[in-house]
Structure formats: structure tokens, C-alpha cells
Amino acid sequence: MxxxxxxxxxxxxxxxxxxxxxxxxxxxxxxxxxxxxxxxxxxxxxxxxxxxxxxxxxxxxxxxxxxxxxxxxxxxxxxxxxxxxxxxxxxxxxxxxxxxxxxxxxxxxxxxxxxxxxxxxxxxxxxxxxxxxxxxxxVFKKMDERVLDYLRNYRDTHSVHTIPISHQALALELGTTRVVISRILKSFELEGLIGLHRGSITLKKPF
Incomplete structure (x- = not known):
């Protein structure tokens, strides 16, 4: 090799x-x-x-x-x-x-x-x-801001717009519960920022 x-x-x-x-x-x-x-x-x-x-x-x-x-x-x-x-x-x-x-x-x-x-x-x-x-x-950021930061960082690091992660896995990444993550992601979807799929999240423009 x-x-x-x-x-x-x-x-x-x-x-x-x-x-x-x-x-x-x-x-x-x-x-x-x-x-x-x-x-x-x-x-x-x-x-x-x-x-x-x-x-x-x-x-x-x-x-x-x-x-x-x-x-x-x-x-x-x-x-x-x-x-x-x-x-x-x-x-x-x-x-x-x-x-x-x-x-x-x-x-x-x-x-x-x-x-x-x-x-x-x-x-x-x-x-x-x-x-x-x-x-x-x-300590200082709200959870919805931390979720946004995570999604943006993943997009920029991996150069992708669809992130292969479940609500439970994202909750583990950020040290919170699946219920909290699901509520935040649903609000982002209603705002037109993301699309939710089974096992993945698609980031929409602008994001």
C-alpha cells in the first residue's frame, strides 16, 4: 500500500x-x-x-x-x-x-x-x-442554536447537505433527549430550513 x-x-x-x-x-x-x-x-x-x-x-x-x-x-x-x-x-x-x-x-x-x-x-x-x-x-447557548451549529458544522466538514443521523443519535451527540431534539427539528422543518426523513436530515437553502 x-x-x-x-x-x-x-x-x-x-x-x-x-x-x-x-x-x-x-x-x-x-x-x-x-x-x-x-x-x-x-x-x-x-x-x-x-x-x-x-x-x-x-x-x-x-x-x-x-x-x-x-x-x-x-x-x-x-x-x-x-x-x-x-x-x-x-x-x-x-x-x-x-x-x-x-x-x-x-x-x-x-x-x-x-x-x-x-x-x-x-x-x-x-x-x-x-x-x-x-x-x-x-452553558450559554440554547439547544436550538447548538442543533443549528451541529448541522452546519457537519455540512461544512463533510461537504454534504443530507446528514445521515437519527433524532436519537443527534440527542446523544448534544447531550440531551430525543424528545427535545425532535421538537426542535420539527420547528426547523416548519420554518423550511430542513427536511426530515427516516434516519437522515436534509439541509435546505438558505441554511
Missing amino acids: EFPPLPLFTEVELKSEIARVATFKKVPKGETLIRQGQYLKVLPIVVSGAIRVFQTFEDREILLYYVRANETCIMSLTACLFNNESASYAITDAPTQVLYIPSDYITDWQTRYPSWNKFILAAYRNRYDELLHEFTDA
Whole structure:
């Protein structure tokens, strides 16, 4: 399988080491990459596609974040660095290309390659900023605004106008109930913003 280009990393020696020790895989949508409680020996880096990271608690899913192109999973990174069990699940949200880096190289490369160190630090910083944004939304935004934001972000990220998601799944994504989501979506439909179908939502123009 052809190895992917690595624009994030600038050092020739680093690229050579990655090509030597890493594993590259093309993974279909819906495949579980990491299970909660699993010990990890490799760090996944998304080349293309997206990974959905979540926790389960008493039969409920709690969405943590998405990992997209040129990003890695902070929960996986922490598990690798401290040899801990993974605190989350990771499932592909689309057909995804993943680069797996053996965990033994993570800290070694941080001291030897500035672009790798920048990548690791940026992963923590970006996830912190995203967490702060999500907290602000949860505290200060009404649920209908959060639903609009979610639908727009999905459209822009995946370049689609029909979103394959059920009312229950959307409720899990936003940490609310299906009844609340159904009421909000119905009001959007009456306003002509969306079309509701079984298992999907179509965004209409203008949206």
C-alpha cells in the first residue's frame, strides 16, 4: 500500500523514520479502532476521514470529540504516554486513512524533531480550545442554536447537505433527549430550513 504524504512533518529524517516504523491502513466507516479499557501500543494519526471518540456510562454514550485529518486522539496519546487503559472508544465516522505510530517513538521524537513536538503540543492545545468552546456552548447557548451549529458544522466538514443521523443519535451527540431534539427539528422543518426523513436530515437553502 502506498505510503501517504506527510505535510505536517518537515524533517527528512523524521519522515524516513515514520516510513520505516509506522503502519498505514485504510479503514471503512463504522469500524472500532479503540475500545474503552484497551491498552494501546500505537498512536493513530488521521490522514483523511474522521474518527468519533466517545465514552460509555450506564448504557449511554457521551461524545468527547472528533479526530479529523492531520490530527491525533488525545485520549490515545495519554494512554500511550502513561501506559494506561484507554478511557474512550474510537470509531471511524467515515472511510478513514490512519497512520499508526508505535508508542515507543512518541517522546523520543519530541526531543529530536521540532515538527513532531509541535504536532503533539498542538494536539493538546487544540483539544483544550475545543473543550472550552463546547463548555461555553453548553452553558450559554440554547439547544436550538447548538442543533443549528451541529448541522452546519457537519455540512461544512463533510461537504454534504443530507446528514445521515437519527433524532436519537443527534440527542446523544448534544447531550440531551430525543424528545427535545425532535421538537426542535420539527420547528426547523416548519420554518423550511430542513427536511426530515427516516434516519437522515436534509439541509435546505438558505441554511
